Amino acid sequence: MHSAVPDHDDHQSPILRLNGVSKRFGEHAAISDINLTIHSGEILGIIGRSGAGKSTLIRCINGLVQPDQGTVEVEGRAIAGLSESELQPVRRRIGMVFQHFNLLANKTVAQNIALPLKIAGRPRPERQRRVLELLELVGLSGREHNYPAQLSGGQKQRVGIARALAAEPALLLSDEATSALDPETTEQILRLLGDINKRLGLTILLITHEMEVIRRIAQRVIVLDSGRIVEEGQTWRIFATPQSAITRKLLGSVLPEAPATLLAQLNPNAGEEAIFRLDLGGPGASAPILSDIARQFNASLRLVGGGMDDIQGQPVGRLFLAVRPQSPADIPAITNALAGHTLQTELLGYVSGTV
Template sequence: MNQHFPATAKIPVGTPERPEDVVRLTGLKRRFGATPALDGVSLAVQKGEILGIIGRSGAGKSTLIRCLNGLERPDSGQVFIEGREISRLGERELQPLRRRIGMIFQHFNLLSAKTVEDNVALPLKIEGHPRAERLARAAELLELVGLSEKAKAYPASLSGGQKQRVGIARALAARPALLLSDEATSALDPETTRSILALLKDINRQLGLTILLVTHEMEVIRSIADRVAVIDAGRIVEEGPVWSVFADPKSAITQSLLGGIRPQLPAEIARRLTQGAGTEAILKIDVAGEAARGPLLSDLAAAVPGSFRLVHGGIDYVQRQPVGTLFLAVPAADAIHLEQVIAFLRAREARVEVLGHVASFA
């Protein structure tokens, strides 16, 4: 019953076709009245990749998901799934395509009157598979998600995390090429969220499944995604490997979304920060890769005479790459010393920003 659609549409000039792209969007636009929900979105997701799409409420995430599964028609632009342009297909033509796309939801969407195994097997029932085949596939998937013992249970008896595991198993029933996750962990507590994300990552590794993960939580992106695209006001404002975007966020919205999980200047110091005179300059230093692996501050102390103090910060690992933010207090009276500190750090490929000045708080 599964189908792999051949490419049947011309590829727009400037958008190279890659056979490994499971999803490719080009110039996607969708308006609701005067409001642009999508404003020229172009994006690709490669086979076996986990792409995270993050943005605040109203940024366009839900409309993007609905365009991908054919529930929403873009006003212009193209949606390619496995090489086939789908945005103008009729409902009958869309049905086999939708079987190539699994979907997991924030609120699970399980049928309360059906057992767990019947919920998982439902897509296969819709396709017309025999009951024995459906139940065999359901048993296989329930073992994959760690819920074999719950096959005969009903959703009301399950925890939120168990319900989401059933939802994941159901999404995999028809052996999709693409799994769409729409805020799938937003209704779960942090511990359960971690277990669901670990399961998705494991499924990605075992099955080579392509996953497009839509969320408003940067911690979710950090935990599971290979690459991230930041959407704001219907536009992709930033895109790249997760560690790279974490290390050097370019857009204001990305910096804001990262605020909860990257070190921030302590509030006590931030309240006293001024752009005028002060005894100490406060520097924010962002480092990644080799610059974050080495003894940066020890090397600074050895290379540049004079004092400085580490007031806050730390090094973390994202996709096995070190990513750090440090805050230094440097005496402001000696302008030459301050310039030397900044020059040394920038020579080590650190991004340095002078946040302002404070009176000494030692």
Template sequence: MNQHVTAEVADPAHSPPADREDVVRLVDLKRRFGATPALDGVSLTVRKGEILGIIGRSGAGKSTLIRCLNGLERPDTGEVVIEGREIGRLGERELQPLRRRIGMIFQHFNLLSAKTVEDNVALPLKIEGRPRAERLARAAELLDLVGLSEKAKAYPAALSGGQKQRVGIARALAARPALLLSDEATSALDPETTRSILALLKDINRRLGLTILLITHEMEVIRSIADRVAVIDAGRIVEEGPVWSVFADPRSAITRSLLGGIRPQLPDEIANRLVPAGGGETILRIDVAGEAARGSLLSDLATAVPGPFRLVHGGIDHVQQQPVGTLFLAVPGNDADRLPKLIAFLEAREARVEVLGHVAGSV
């Protein structure tokens, strides 16, 4: 990394005071469009140096939230506080310097096709009125940071999607922002390119201490890069916490649905045979995390509650260096006294246990 970039980003003249831990604070934010509440009492903080992911389905309120953050949308009630300053009542002239503290990267890149890569990166500095030599020097530093120094004189049409997004990231960093907003920045990219862009953002966060707020509908993006996640649904934050904790024990139906594609699910051939009662085997879902997922849970279970059971599906993954697992067990249903003992043992080991149903015969 270019050390000059690090020094400039850390320059106290461009950084918030060291004792200001919250870069963003939202307090009971509400915004309606006609009879429809786009935001319905959102309260949230983004701490200095962290990556916060906000995830939700289309129409959940993500776009309105990000427009309120950069001052393009005014909330009906509530507060938007950026680096200690409430922006809801600021005029357009007062908002301009504050907007320079917020970098923005977009799903479709938003590059100017008639300008070279270096001129696209330098554009925020041109708007500020900085001398051309200073603008180009800064652009060169940032293109080096994102690995595109050799493309400085190229035009956007000559770039791949991933390269265009790297230019977008460099442009967003040009004015040395305190906050980087990412609005579905990887949704238009293929999986391999998405991974490289997320790795770049994580590296920038680590090297520069830059605060990042990600808006996405993809839980895999959250898993790859975020420190904390907030789940938004119908304009409300329905769940919030460290990523590994939310993955391990999702409380809301929308979170469980969003996690469905990346957490183990009961295979259809078993799920389609489930009935509420009776049957030859009881199917249990067991969610574990942390120490419970590190130990020999199943062998300990077999010792503590003797008798047959079978692992029919599942596994242990790692999120934020924490083990998170989902296991599906089939337990013979001919011993009514044993099942409560199995469940009690698992819950004593801090596992979350759910009886999914019963299957006739064996699975």
């Protein structure tokens, strides 16, 4: 499902570039000083809670809102100051997939998909041929004569994706496209988007408040809070070592937590076992850390919680480790040794006996 982060030629214009983009509504700063670049073939996720500025950002990207400051460029062309007629061909380079599908209830699947081509003046035979191609791509062959009311939520979203791809856009903008779907259908839609990215080399920008969506498909992630970018980087690195408080809060539902029974027994003072939280990620996460530490300090080590995952081909995990040292005096050296093998190590406290 995952495609590698593409290598970018420094001389190649990005698909989308925002430079210093800000927008206010009265006294409210919806977005402030947004700098963003997305290159061909990339899947970039932008995540933030409700009110973070995601909707305003989308509207600036597709030209529905003009920023107060800064520039928006689509395939190297600045869209500020363009007339509505000049904006139309630019907007056709951006396909939109919406949370609530936005299908026309009185039109068939084929008519919904063909609508952007009809508006663009494409001849009927071309529209029909393109519709059949797209139905096969999204796994809905044979459904062209159905109406939206005859489709499941996942099928409606597949139609929405096909419609967004009809005019062969350079960028697919997914606006909370899975928020209205159940987990199984969400997985299917994300797998489809990943397949489209891989097969077509299509650039995808995901706007979401769901960290699980980012984990599954995005190669790079930007965290938006109160209209500002507070963190950005490769997805696996953000998951492994989140820096901002809002990112850690957003990750709360997907990162392992220490067992409640363990936390209840923690003591800040010395005890028989020291409890550590280890954050791991990247190539070093596969090293035999625990056996090395046990051998080096002749200590007893037990895993008491946590887990490992694969994010964009990189191992990422959080482990909770109980260490029974030969001597309490070894704890500082053990802490330093663990820190040298992990992205982040924290001594949470001590317990008096086995937990």
